Amino acid sequence: MTTRLLKFFTLIALLTTYACSSTAPVTDAVESPSNSIQPAWYASAESAYDSVAYYGFGTAIASDSSLAIEKAEMQAKIRLEKLVDETSEEIRNDLVDEGSTDADNTDFIIILRKATTLIRTAASTENAVAVKVDGNYRAFAKAGITKTQIRSTLEKGFTGHPRYWGGFSGADSFAANF
Numbered sequence: 001m002t003t004r005l006l007k008f009f010t011l012i013a014l015l016t017t018y019a020c021s022s023t024a025p026v027t028d029a030v031e032s033p034s035n036s037i038q039p040a041w042y043a044s045a046e047s048a049y050d051s052v053a054y055y056g057f058g059t060a061i062a063s064d065s066s067l068a069i070e071k072a073e074m075q076a077k078i079r080l081e082k083l084v085d086e087t088s089e090e091i092r093n094d095l096v097d098e099g100s101t102d103a104d105n106t107d108f109i110i111i112l113r114k115a116t117t118l119i120r121t122a123a124s125t126e127n128a129v130a131v132k133v134d135g136n137y138r139a140f141a142k143a144g145i146t147k148t149q150i151r152s153t154l155e156k157g158f159t160g161h162p163r164y165w166g167g168f169s170g171a172d173s174f175a176a177n178f
Helices: 002-017 065-097 106-122 147-157 162-169 172-177
Strands: 026-028 047-049 053-062 124-133 136-146
Touching: 047 065, 053 065, 053 147, 065 106, 065 124, 065 136, 065 162, 065 172, 106 147, 106 162, 136 147, 147 162
Parallel strands: 026 124
Antiparallel strands: 047 053, 053 136, 124 136
16 A cells, blocks of 8 residues: 555656646547547557567546646556566566575565666656547557666666575576566
């Protein structure tokens, strides 16, 4: 529950610190033959990955285009963080299954959780657009982070714990995912 509250208050703080303007494009709704205002680069899934990077996708509605885009960008980054967190947990579980006592240690788990929260700030918005629909704005955003950036960001989270980092980053499943 504390993590959720922290994420919620972080989201509120970030939203209130953003400027009221945006450089992302704003368009009027132009529906395609499939009646979708969703841009071609936007995936219906919350998140995805390929051989180079991990991605998060977000959407939001607001009466102001800038606010809609900011909310969509934040949602995209949160979903991206969630994907990296879930993947990291799978790697940790693999380590435990392989007999690692470090990966089952409470300190290791806390360090790993804190490291994955750094992903949100390390990620960047790759695309964002707001579309005017019935007097409001519907925004779509895509955030991404390369696997190289993921490794470096997670390593920063393990600063001061080289044994834990060595065990985690040395796992076969770590190399396969990141």
